[in-house]
Amino acid sequence: MKTNCDAGCQKSFEFEDFSIDKLGGGIEKVYFVCPHCDKEYVAFYTDDEIRKLQARIRRVQRRFSDPNDNHEDAAKKEADLKQQIKEKMGVLRVKIEGV
Ligand SMILES: [Zn+2]
Known part of the structure; x- marks a missing residue:
């Protein structure tokens, strides 16, 4: 993935x-680091609950490859799981970073 070091060296x-x-x-903590200036960018945090939801969403996504399954x-x-994960990640991030 290509990205820009917005909060660091701008490269x-x-x-x-x-x-x-x-x-x-x-x-x-899921993150990446700028190779030029070592600035760290946290993508998100996960806990047990979030990882369980992520496993569930992967199972749901597999249903799309089954033509006999109800894709709707x-x-x-x-969509429901995505929303739950987003909310829980937001709460967890605030808990850890205190922002
Ligand atoms: Zn940088």
Whole structure:
């Protein structure tokens, strides 16, 4: 993925994949680092509950490859799970970063 170091050296860079740090208490930080100035960019945090929801959304998304499955129902469940994950990630981020 290509991105710009907006909060640091302003250079653009590409990164292959996110890094994951275990913060304790089952919380993981998903982030990447600018290779020019080491500025860290946190994508999101996860806890057990969020990772369970992420596993559920992957199961729901697999239903799209089954032509006999109800895709409308799967899309509804996917949207619902996405919303739940977004909200929980927002709450967790505030808890950790205190912003
Ligand atoms: Zn930078």
